[in-house]
């Protein structure tokens with residue numbers, strides 16, 4: 660098993676990509692602290708099998724003033740983390756000229772500020788113990804932009820800047836920081852899009868299908884494990900070849 664007894668904090672673990680990552684990490688022997696606004700309703704079989712290895716933290720990351728306390732409490736509870744996956748994310752789509760400052764700020768708060776605060780809290784401890792892997796869930800939209808998603812794209816581009824800066828600061832202490840940039844993945848987040856639009860998007864994907872949460876979880880496992888021991892400061896596109 661690739662993560663035997665490693666302790667991982669995964670945000671947004673109640674569904675979609677975060678839930679798939681939690682399931683795979685548990686199957687690979689990790690002890691997981693999942694964080695989200697509510698507990699997952701249906702856990703994958705392998706999560707149920709890993710009884711006692713999944714801890715749940717109910718927290719709303721849009722309350723940025725409370726995020727540091729939430730992260731510090733998790734750190735105390737776990738007694739240190741080997742892995743952090745900043746995965747929680749939201750969208751509030753609109754054309755930039757119609758977008759309210761409130762919607763812009765909310766997306767930045769959840770997607771970027773909360774990730775920074777949690778990485779700062781857990782990262783300090785990782786630096787002290789000289790080991791750790793931090794993974795930030797960005798998006799291809801953070802690299803290429805997207806009409807109607809100025810707030811979301813800015814938050815995901817911000818995560819890439821955060822990833823590379825943190826990676827430079829922490830590499831001398833053996834802490835690695837990388838980002839994953841998923842393409843078009845089948846989750847509740849993309850479920851709201853119409854069939855027509857989905858078909859159009861798939862036409863532009865060389866591998867001719869939407870990604871699955873498991874495709875992203877596999878990349879997260881690689882970056883969390885020692886298989887990627889010599890990799891830091893990178894952005895991994897997992898997008899079926901959409902952008903090459």
Ligand SMILES: NC(=O)c1ccc[n+]([C@@H]2O[C@H](COP(=O)([O-])OP(=O)(O)OC[C@H]3O[C@@H](n4cnc5c(N)ncnc54)[C@H](O)[C@@H]3O)[C@@H](O)[C@H]2O)c1
Pocket residue numbers: 670671672673674675676677694695696697718719720721746747748749769796797798799840841842843844845846847848849
């Ligand atoms: N689905 C895609 O196509 C796609 C593409 C690129 C990037 N991503 C990114 O991957 C990550 C996961 O996306 P997903 O598709 O699984 O989304 P999802 O909407 O299915 O799940 C999002 C998760 O974040 C949690 N979350 C949302 N707001 C929160 C808050 N205020 N406090 C705490 N937790 C909160 C939710 O509870 C949920 O567990 C996100 O960061 C998203 O931006 C997704």
